[in-house]
Amino acid sequence: MGAEVEIIPALLPHLTGLRLEAVVVRGITVRIDAATQTVRASCGVCGAWSTTVHGRYVRRLGDVRLGGHEVLVALTVRRFACVNAECRRQTFVEQVPGLTRRHARHTVLATGDLQAVAAALGGRPGSRLAQRLAVSVCPAPR
Numbered sequence: 001m002g003a004e005v006e007i008i009p010a011l012l013p014h015l016t017g018l019r020l021e022a023v024v025v026r027g028i029t030v031r032i033d034a035a036t037q038t039v040r041a042s043c044g045v046c047g048a049w050s051t052t053v054h055g056r057y058v059r060r061l062g063d064v065r066l067g068g069h070e071v072l073v074a075l076t077v078r079r080f081a082c083v084n085a086e087c088r089r090q091t092f093v094e095q096v097p098g099l100t101r102r103h104a105r106h107t108v109l110a111t112g113d114l115q116a117v118a119a120a121l122g123g124r125p126g127s128r129l130a131q132r133l134a135v136s137v138c139p140a141p142r
Helices: 007-011 108-120 123-133
Strands: 019-026 029-035 052-066 069-081 091-093
Touching: 052 108
Parallel strands: 029 069
Antiparallel strands: 019 029, 052 069, 069 091
């Protein structure tokens, strides 16, 4: 057979660069437990780079459907202390380019799909189609 391909980068390229810790299939849901691997992050307000980790927490992000399964990314991110004494933000959370945005409950890819549905249909019809496509409006904690 041909060259082996790692399944996650092939099917979910937007998760490339993360440390994948587990993939759990439960019913119609696939939960992907992952963590960032960067050493430093940039403050979203002043742009200063920091390596001082203030804490960690898990973000739960709804993602695009995969093989008939709803996908939830449980992403462990770090909160960094801003090293710029003049910055109005004392701490900030690292963002993963192409995957996360501040306060978002969906991956960038899933958000794009939801926006396309909303622009095409709006309101209740859009909500029904989004549910059919299994792009959950608010991923449930697990």
